[in-house]
Amino acid sequence: MKRRQFLTSAAVGTAATTLATPMLAQSRIEMNIVSTWPRDFPGLGTSAQRLAARIEELTEGRIKVQYFAAGERVGAFDSFDEVASGNSQAYIGADYYWKGKHAGWSPFTAIPMGLTYTEIDAWMKFGGGQELYEKLGDEFGVIGFPAGNTGVQMGGWFNKEIESVDDIRGLKMRIPGLGGDVMAKLGASPVSVPGGQIYENLVSGAIDATEWVGPWNDYFLKLYEAAKYYYWPGFHEPGSQLCMGMNKTWWSTVPAIDQTLIKIACAEENAVSMAENNANNGTYLNKLIDEYGVELREFNDDVYEAFGSASAEVIEEARDHSPLAAEIFDSHLKARSEIGAWTALSDAAYVVKRNRVLDM
Numbered sequence: 001m002k003r004r005q006f007l008t009s010a011a012v013g014t015a016a017t018t019l020a021t022p023m024l025a026q027s028r029i030e031m032n033i034v035s036t037w038p039r040d041f042p043g044l045g046t047s048a049q050r051l052a053a054r055i056e057e058l059t060e061g062r063i064k065v066q067y068f069a070a071g072e073r074v075g076a077f078d079s080f081d082e083v084a085s086g087n088s089q090a091y092i093g094a095d096y097y098w099k100g101k102h103a104g105w106s107p108f109t110a111i112p113m114g115l116t117y118t119e120i121d122a123w124m125k126f127g128g129g130q131e132l133y134e135k136l137g138d139e140f141g142v143i144g145f146p147a148g149n150t151g152v153q154m155g156g157w158f159n160k161e162i163e164s165v166d167d168i169r170g171l172k173m174r175i176p177g178l179g180g181d182v183m184a185k186l187g188a189s190p191v192s193v194p195g196g197q198i199y200e201n202l203v204s205g206a207i208d209a210t211e212w213v214g215p216w217n218d219y220f221l222k223l224y225e226a227a228k229y230y231y232w233p234g235f236h237e238p239g240s241q242l243c244m245g246m247n248k249t250w251w252s253t254v255p256a257i258d259q260t261l262i263k264i265a266c267a268e269e270n271a272v273s274m275a276e277n278n279a280n281n282g283t284y285l286n287k288l289i290d291e292y293g294v295e296l297r298e299f300n301d302d303v304y305e306a307f308g309s310a311s312a313e314v315i316e317e318a319r320d321h322s323p324l325a326a327e328i329f330d331s332h333l334k335a336r337s338e339i340g341a342w343t344a345l346s347d348a349a350y351v352v353k354r355n356r357v358l359d360m
Contacts (some may be wrong), residue, residue, distance in 0.1 A: 036093030148242035180237025
């Protein structure tokens, strides 16, 4: 190549690069994500941060993500309004926090005596759950996708043993969602506070009991310092699904390829977070018992029967909120009946028999 031709080609290439750089910058999409979880909190917090980083990675920087933990931009329970209003583009959290806005949000996280992780995953993907989620979201200008799960949660931390329903009456317990409504029917006073404030409330005596998630997450909140008895199994959240909700107007401006990549990131985190919880819960349960003297207790049959009866009443009341709430709850309960029948013959039956044979 002649020197003049080389210089001309180089100049054209430099000019093209110079023009492309501001165009690339202009094409970047800003995505502010607010969360209901504390920053760097093992489990819920780190899962949300991982998802935020993954979206930017998969889109190769076309979507510029800024992540804000609870309290850094808005309070944990203000996340929904922040996104519905368009002030931020997305939230990561538990949708049952919004049940005061519409009863239909609860089944997309968990309902008492509801779906396990494998069951809610099947419902969302193949039982009409996602379509109903988007139908409800339309009323608020949001659209979202499952982005995590904690599995069956523990029953909670108590400062006294729960041997009968009488022991529940008068308790001030941190428990959100419909689970809190169940405890209220049994005589407790449910309190809803963000995760980052649970420890101080339990230590100060502002609450007598709390649920959170499971051994891994609970260990890092140091709940063992404030309560002695750790009950299982939780009735209130048998497969707590977490979601990323996005402002629908903003979503409509995102190119189709990047919408697909966001969906992929959410689906990936939905599976990864569940696996991570399962991998860590056993280890941290042993730590709680062996290192901190936590006493593990099982809810007896009488108490669990009371949970079941009160749950049925609460679900019926929530179902009566509106035609859409009824549609959502009916679909969820149909999945519990049909998918749950298979769970009973497969996972549940196998684990019981396996553990009996192995004397576990």
